[in-house]
Amino acid sequence: MxxxxxxxxxxxxxxxxxxxxxxxxxxxxxxxxxxxxxxxxxxxxxxxxxxxxxYAEVKKFQFGVFPGLGYDNAMDALADGMKFTSNTPGNGTVNILISNANQFSPASVGLNYWSSAYERIRRVNEFIGGLKTKSQLSADDQVKYEAEARFIRAYTYFWLAKLHGSVIIFNDIAQYSTKDNPRSSEEAVYDFMIEDLDFAATNLPKSNKDGRAGKGAAYALQSRVALFAGSIAKNDKKQFNTDPLTGISQAKANAYFTKSAEAAQATIDLGLYELDADFQSIFTNKKTKEAILRVDFVAPTVTHQYDLGYAPPKDALGNALVYGVPTAELVNEFEMKDGSTFSWNNPDHAADPYANREPRFYASILYNGASWKGRTINTSIADVNEGFIQFGTQGDPKRTVTGYYAKKMLDPTNTNFVVNKSSQSWIELRYAEVYLNLAEAKAQLGEFAAASTALSTLRAKRSLPAASLPNLAKAMEVIEHERTVELAFEGHRFWDLRRWRKAHIELNGKRMTGHKITPEGTGFKYEVMPADASDRSFTGKLYYLPIPELEVQVNLGLTQIQGW
Structure with a gap:
């Protein structure tokens, strides 16, 4: 791209x-x-x-970036799977936000995408208007380009909706002649996105170019969008906000879940994509068939710096930045090789905690004793360059504060990324997510056999036994676990917790942890240590973030979301 x-x-x-x-x-x-x-x-x-x-809009969110917030994987650091290592403003801004819900206000939104999003939406609408009134393209080409533009418009609106719920819908250039425009309901915003993606899926070609949307991307994004809408309809219940425009009618939940399942199945039925048996290679192989929509890079002219931000320090002679590292909470989620649950309370597991784990563990986590680039990782306190250091004891430690490093998406062949930078692709829409969406939507519809089949198809490719989803409570427990592990570091967890309305439970009044690893005899002692200096703070109010104060001041038709 x-x-x-x-x-x-x-x-x-x-x-x-x-x-x-x-x-x-x-x-x-x-x-x-x-x-x-x-x-x-x-x-x-x-x-x-x-x-x-x-498509620069997709690139804004590559590798879990949130525009203006900071670094790659910042969105995972807002949740419970990654801990940013710094406690200083700038590198540690994420830690400041998660420690105090009062950091969010109309004057300082914290996660601010409003003006950038509406700039893109205006350009998309100008493009569609120009196609219809000034273009000399054939009717077929006009429709194809409009479909692509409407895909990008839906993608942009989805980010706005995840933040604010109720936002302004612009679907025609004529609307820009009016200065003051009101918010639409959250339900109308999601319906608008789904309508755009219906048009895109109908009119885009089946086979898509690298970095460009085709039918598969439209269906996959629609599956994601509709799943969010169904989740909000089912779980929000107006518990957290009294604004009349936020929330989605509970009566529509099943319709959205049905739409999500249909879109996921339509993606599968295209026959263009495959689940990759080699999990680690998915993120460094530009030809992987799991990529539905990706952002490509070509060294030396078009690169990024993901490896510099996340590789262990010795990869770069101490120059790696180590923005964030996996939490013990995430590491503990990875199953044993036989599909059983890992537990520190199991003496056999605790004696050798990183043995006989599932393949995704070894592809995602660099742990004490892991083999990496021809050496053995030592995250014990004995290694002063790469080993554990208690969070908060240094402003920017540039080493692990949990006893782990993130391996997933690092390029194992890039041994000089300080000079060469990085060129592995960012996969925005991945085929595995489609199966996860299908499983969840089917479970919510009470179709547990179909949900089990979808999830088991994915798990089989990860060399794990089939999943049994006999009822909704068990299904959601298993699906949440599976999304946590499968999609780790891909920017999903924070938004999943929000749509499930579980963020105020999982991210409030808690401290994430790591493992202080100390050599002891011929082995090691693993001690659970807090990775946060204070309790995390997420109140129900944060499910609908405020509109930036300046936007409300200049648009007299725009009201602030109630509660802010």
């Missing part, structure tokens, strides 16, 4: 920016000093550049 950075609202400036930031592209445009809108819409190559540039 090419990387295009766009700076202004207009289609003309968008195209101009795309030309100057695109790699290895030479297109002659007359006149040379400016871009005439009519020539843009008459030239298919510039239209292609326009829509290609729109």
């Amino acid at each position: 090419r990387n295009l950075k766009v700076l202004k609202y207009s289609a003309l400036t968008l195209i101009s920016s795309a030309f100057f930031s695109m790699n290895s592209c030479s297109i002659d445009v007359i006149p040379q000093d400016r871009y005439v809108e009519e020539s843009i819409w008459s030239d298919p190559s510039t239209i292609e550049l326009y829509i290609n540039g729109m």
